[in-house]
Amino acid sequence: MDHLTHLKTAGLKSTLPRLKVLNLFGNGNERHLSAEDVYKKLLASGDDVGLATVYRVLTQFEQAGLLIRHHFEGDKSVFELNEGKHHDHIVCLQCGRIEEFYDATIESRQKKAAADRGYSVHDHSLYIYADCIKPKCPNKP
C-alpha cells in the first residue's frame, strides 16, 4: 500500500504537506523523529510547511494508525512509522541512539500480568534507558 492509498484509507485528503511528512518517515534513515525534527528536515529540503501543520498532521497520522507516538524521557513526543510489527525500545542516554527489540516472553508476561488483575490491555510501552557501548556511541546527545 503506497502513501496515497494510506491517506485515503485513513479518510485523509491527499495534500502536499501530508505526503511530504509521510515520505520523511518512509524513506528516512532515521525512524524516530520529533515534530521539531520533521519541521526542520522539511525546511532543509526546501519544502516549507508550517510548524502547526506538522503537529496537526503527526497527530492525525497517529490517530489513523500510520504513526506511533512515543514518550521517551524528556518532554517532546517522538514518532515512528507503524509497520505493524510491535517492538520495544532501548534508548542510549548518551547519544540518543534508539534500538528496537522484540521479546515474545516479555509480551506474553505483560498480557498475563494485566489479565490476572482484571485489566483489558490497550497497549503498552517499554523503554530501556541505557548507555550504548563505545565505539558505537559517539557520546554526544
Next chain:
Amino acid sequence: MDHLTHLKTAGLKSTLPRLKVLNLFGNGNERHLSAEDVYKKLLASGDDVGLATVYRVLTQFEQAGLLIRHHFEGDKSVFELNEGKHHDHIVCLQCGRIEEFYDATIESRQKKAAADRGYSVHDHSLYIYADCIKPKCPNKP
C-alpha cells in the same frame, strides 16, 4: 528511617515545605501524584507552598532517590515514593487508576535484551495502558 533522617542523608536541609511534601507521599492514600496534585493538596490543607518550590523539591527528591518520576501518557510528570522495591505499572485509561506489579521474568528478559545488544542499563519503564474491569472502574478520568 524517618523523613528528617531521609533529608539529612540526602544532604538536604530540613525545611517546612520539604517535610510537608514528604508527608504527602508518606501517609497518602494516593501513591502517585503530579506536581500540580501536590501543590493543590498542600493548599487544601492550609499549608501554602509556592508552585515553584513544589517543582524544585520534587526534582531534588528524585535526584536524592526519595521519589521516582514517571512519564505516563500525557504531558505531566508523576511521582511516587521510592520504597526500594522496583515495580511496573498498569494505568487505566478510563479512570486513571494505577496498579503496580512485578514480574521477575520480565525483568530478567529486559536485562538480557539490553546486554545482548551491548547496552549497560540505567533503568527502564514499563507502562501497560488498559481498561480496568467494572465495577472497580468508576469510568471517570
Next chain:
DNA sequence: GTCGGTAATGGTAATCATTCTCATTTGCGT
C-alpha cells in the same frame, strides 16, 4: 477542464507544564 464548497494550511497568539530570576525569608551552626 472549470467552479465551488469544504477541508487543510500556516502564521501567530494562546496554553500548559516546567524552569528561571531575584528579592526576601528561614534553618542551623557558632
Next chain:
DNA sequence: ACGCAAATGAGAATGATTACCATTACCGAC
C-alpha cells in the same frame, strides 16, 4: 541570639504543543 548560606515564593521566561482564523488547495460535480 547572630549571621550567612541555602531555601523559598511570586512572577517572568521558556519550550512544547494547541487554538484561532483568514487564506489556499483538494476534489467531486458540472
